[in-house]
Amino acid sequence: MTHSSPGTGTHGKAWRTTVPGSVDGTPLHLVDESHPVPAPGELLVSVQACGVCRTDLHVVEGDLPVHSPQVVPGHEIVGTVTALGVDTVTHFRVGDRVGIPWLRHTCGTCSFCAAGRENLCTTSRYTGWDHDGGFAEWVVVPADYALALPDGYSTAELAPLLCAGIIGYRALMLAELPPRGVLGLYGFGGSAHIVAQLARADGATVHVMTRDPVARDFALSLGMDSAQGTFAAPPQPLDAAIVFAPIGEIVPVALEALVPGGTVVLAGIYMTDVPALNYQRHLFHEKRLRSVEANTREDARAFLDICGRVRLQVQTTVYPFDRVPDAVRDLKHGRFPGAAVVVL
Numbered sequence: 001m002t003h004s005s006p007g008t009g010t011h012g013k014a015w016r017t018t019v020p021g022s023v024d025g026t027p028l029h030l031v032d033e034s035h036p037v038p039a040p041g042e043l044l045v046s047v048q049a050c051g052v053c054r055t056d057l058h059v060v061e062g063d064l065p066v067h068s069p070q071v072v073p074g075h076e077i078v079g080t081v082t083a084l085g086v087d088t089v090t091h092f093r094v095g096d097r098v099g100i101p102w103l104r105h106t107c108g109t110c111s112f113c114a115a116g117r118e119n120l121c122t123t124s125r126y127t128g129w130d131h132d133g134g135f136a137e138w139v140v141v142p143a144d145y146a147l148a149l150p151d152g153y154s155t156a157e158l159a160p161l162l163c164a165g166i167i168g169y170r171a172l173m174l175a176e177l178p179p180r181g182v183l184g185l186y187g188f189g190g191s192a193h194i195v196a197q198l199a200r201a202d203g204a205t206v207h208v209m210t211r212d213p214v215a216r217d218f219a220l221s222l223g224m225d226s227a228q229g230t231f232a233a234p235p236q237p238l239d240a241a242i243v244f245a246p247i248g249e250i251v252p253v254a255l256e257a258l259v260p261g262g263t264v265v266l267a268g269i270y271m272t273d274v275p276a277l278n279y280q281r282h283l284f285h286e287k288r289l290r291s292v293e294a295n296t297r298e299d300a301r302a303f304l305d306i307c308g309r310v311r312l313q314v315q316t317t318v319y320p321f322d323r324v325p326d327a328v329r330d331l332k333h334g335r336f337p338g339a340a341v342v343v344l
């Protein structure tokens with residue numbers, strides 16, 4: 001070889017999902033191994049921070065099928081480019097700060113990709129599920145799927161923007177909230193608290209339904225219009241609702257809270273079974289129910305562009321790298337408001 005393989009012989013630590021199972025056990029194990037070498041078209045990134053998303057919990061616990069045995073989870077990665085793979089053509093340079101999100105490959109040729117809907121690509125691949133993610137000191141990413149990051153945020157604040165923020169933004173777009181409309185948010189964690197601020201910045205009225213009294217106080221402190229329990233009726237009918245909590249029983253409750261023609265968006269990749277719906281109560285009057293699957297790169301860039309113009313408050317709970325399992329466990333049990341971020 002005439003080129004030097006970046007980082008050959010250098011080791012790094014990573015948390016691998018040895019056998020998926022309850023995070024109240026020990027599904028994650030810390031390993032020390034040779035760090036990845038970037039292939040042509042890829043960047044080698046030294047991880048500075050990685051957010052903890054509910055999807056990581058579903059990967060670690062086995063709610064999602066195994067796509068890559070012993071995968072390293074984590075897909076809200078902020079890091080520094082330290083090397084480029086051979087023949088990599090990109091505007092990113094060594095030393096740049098980049099974001100690495102969930103979406104890491106689409107085919108570019110299927111009917112969905114051709115229609116600008118690459119989030120539905122039939123052969124898409126994902127960071128921290130199909131390929132090792134950011135609960136590690138080093139990670140590689142295809143340069144075309146790395147993201148430039150806005151100024152004005154700390155490293156820890158940037159991490160939750162990269163999935164919680166982007167998916168929340170897509171959910172809000174799919175909600176098709178009318179100007180100065182009324183939005184309901186079910187659940188108020190890492191994604192919802194970002195969406196709530198986007199909607200408020202656009203003039204929406206925002207009602208929050210969540211089981212956690214601390215999260216309710218947090219919602220009110222961010223200027224939301226009301227906060228009540230998960231199954232309580234909001235103080236007025238909703239033009240749209242976004243369900244972040246992965247609890248199927250919320251779906252009929254949210255549909256019933258809508259105005260005619262309203263939309264319920266399900267923002268999670270996983271949800272417990274939805275109970276039987278009653279056509280008259282839940283669906284008639286042209287109510288719409290739709291899910292969100294991942295995001296396009298265009299969604300990501302549009303959202304991060306807004307973040308550069310509207311300074312969002314991103315509440316983070318920081319964990320050191322050696323406490324990754326605690327961070328995932330605390331997410332499961334709802335032990336912190338906002339978003340958990342592992343900082344290296």
Ligand SMILES: [Zn+2]
Binds near residue numbers: 108110111112113120
């Ligand atoms: Zn495709």
Ligand SMILES: [Zn+2]
Binds near residue numbers: 054164
């Ligand atoms: Zn995520």
